[in-house]
Amino acid sequence: MGRAPGLSVRLKFTLSYAGFLVLAGALALVAVGVFLLRQGWLQTNEEGAWKSNPVIDFVRDFAPTAAAVMVFLLVFGLLGGWVLAGRMLGPLARITNATRTAATGSLSHRIRMPGRQDEFRELADAFDAMLARLEAHVAEQQRFAANASHELRTPLAISKSLLDVARTDPSYDTGEVLDRLQAVNTRAIDLTEALLLLSRADRRSFTREQVDLSLLAEEATETLLPLAERNGVTIETRGDITPASGSPALLLQLTMNLVHNAIVHNLPGQGRVWVITGVHSGAVMLTVENTGEILPPHLVSTLTEPFQRGTERIHAHQAGVGLGLAIVTAITRAHDGTLTLTPRDTGGLRITVALPARTSPQS
DSSP states (O other): OOOOOOOOOOHHHHHHHHHHHHHHHHHHHHHHHHHHHHHHHHHHHHHOSSSHHHHHHHHHHHHHHHHHHHHHHHHHHHHHHHHHHHHHOOOOOOHHHHHHHHTTTTTOOOOOOOSOOOOOHHHHHOOOHHHHHHHHHHHHHHHHHEEEEEEHHHHHHHHHHHHHHHOOTSSSHHHHHHHHHHHHHHHHHHHHHHHHHHHHHTTSSSEEEEEEEEHHHHHHHHHHHHHHHTEEEEEEEEOOOOEEEEOHHHHHHHHHHHHHHHHHHSTTTTTTEEEEEEEEEEEEEEEEEEEOOOOOOOOTTTTTTOOOOOOOGGGGOOOOOHHHHHHHHHHHTTTTTEEEEEEEEEEEEEEEEEEEEEOOOOO
């Protein structure tokens, strides 16, 4: 935004300081002059004679001294104000330089203002924290874009190879090509829809409604029950009415992802999944726990990253697109909640979603 040139803040501080000092000095001199003038009038009246005019004596004797004092105060105020303003505004100059550096795209720079806590240092610390968050966010977005491009390129490359083989080899089974193309295309569509859902959750472009997480848990369990039966996994759902506020569609997707993740990454033929809802300590809780292989903590900490599947937990025929828990994280964050992943001592994973509690509507 274009602005007309104006006085610098340092010059304004200097003029304000000097003006205040001169005004204070002038008031002090006036007070002294009035006092001396009054004393002269009293002395004249007590002597009963008008030896001379007190006002003329005051002007002749006191006015030159007062004028010299005013000039000194003006010069001292300007010089002292300029120095003091420079020292006071020094931290602001560092913040301004850091802002200009960040505007060029360099987010690694930090102010790191030394000294005791005050308003400027509080501003500098807040600015450093903002830069750290921006740098982490940009790095995450760049990593996500690179991973998404790689994931989308894979099915496209496979499709191209299949088409090339079918075109150059007339004896190749066309039905097999079509089946493989359909599978690859389905995977690409699933990945695209997952990316769109992830973007929608990050933008928070949804209308909040009252929703019961216990009903969503039951719906997700019923929908995924055939998958659980095929994998030999038993699902147990329990919990009271759990009122929350948010998008029913997104919260259902969150629950579906968690239950699907618990079914797929489980013990084959003898796995168990527990889906529990409730309100604890002023928060709405959804916990999905499953049996499975023993997971190291360093692997668990990476599972919410996009496309981080954890190869120890992947089945070749159920690999998914690698965005299940990333979508859960985005939806949880969009609903101002927290997501906690904890490896079970006996194997498997416990995932807890905590959302701000909302009072259920009165019937």
